[in-house]
Amino acid sequence: MGNLLTKVRLQPLAVVGGSDVPKLDSPPPKQLKDAAGYTYVSANIAVSGTADISIAPRSENQLLRMTFSSVPIVWQSEINQEYQELGEALEEMTQLDEGDEWKVDVVVYQVACQVAAELLANSFPAPRIFNHGPKSVVFNWSRGNDNLYLTISSDYISALVSSPERIKRRIEFSTKDLLEPALVFRGLLSEQPVVSTSKATSQVSGFVE
């Protein structure tokens, strides 16, 4: 059994109020380094409200913590270690033989590393990963009986929240929107349809309620 003192777990506290939610400082940029020495730096994006989204602006950090408020937030060093292993696992998947069902394309790997860097920057627990073949990587978290998936391909990223009974929510957006990843998390919280910034303003971006 491991030393219990090395696994301090904090239970996140989210206070959901009106539009006057206190603003949190943006997290410092985080780096995800893969085994080949490539470094992926989080974009450190400040989230601002847009006319298309009818919810109060909140910082990305808050959004993440609120969306997954019952997911245990683990100690930073443990998170860093988990993401180190995640980066290595992703890189290993690019190096497999063609035809291996765990093989992923390099371009998918690169997008996945960028997403992982954003998650790390927000001290988010490392996901489990799987794939559907070379064209995608899926990040997966569980919360009780509910599941959250981020499906990452070269062109699209989609988020899905499900319960055993039904698919609760789906959002998809172009990887061109990768510089605004908070959009997807904001959409998961919102009861309103979310409009992707890369699409026509009148078009709902694959949101399913």
Added chain:
Amino acid sequence: MFCGRIQDGDYLYRHTVFPLSFHKETFDKETFDPSRLFHLVDDAVSGAILGSLAWERFVPTPEYIHAYGCRLASKINDKKRAGGELKRKHRHIYCGAYGLKARSVRALVSAEGLGEVASADVTHLVEDGEIAHAELRIGLVTGTVDVEGTKTAILDRLLNASCGPLTHICDDDDDLDEHPSTSLSIGRGGEYVDTRSYLSLLWCIVRFHICSWLWRHGYLRQE
């Protein structure tokens, strides 16, 4: 048809093989990951999403279900062995199976949040000499762009319909100190319960032998 059409209430089984359905927990510890139970692939010709299952009509009892699984792992190992890349400690190991009803597959068409699914069915399709093999085939609405995201949504629904596990240790793997089947988790759809009466089970076995005989002697065709 007596041996061809998969009925809505029929069970289909998905076999778990180590390490394909597992993820690395620590350096020397791998645990079962339900998300890796199904493997959905693209049909390059039709654009449909495909998967593989085993139909209960031809695996009517746990013994037959597990025999299928043991052959599955054995075939993977034989293939690797032929390629000169198999060490015994790195062999594939059959661990057990999860079941889901055919109606769960067909219900994908009207599932909430899966509007891009135009068709979903499972049909009997003998493959690689396995008479119990059934093909999962899901057609998408023309113009669906995020096919990979759709696969995830389909996978999620299939996982939530799956019950089990039915665990097993193949004869070839009884030398293992710790068999990976011990890490299989209860299916999201609950535990597998065989509600068939003795007579019903007996009928399933008789029907299986009749269907197998008909297949072997060429009296039946694929749908």
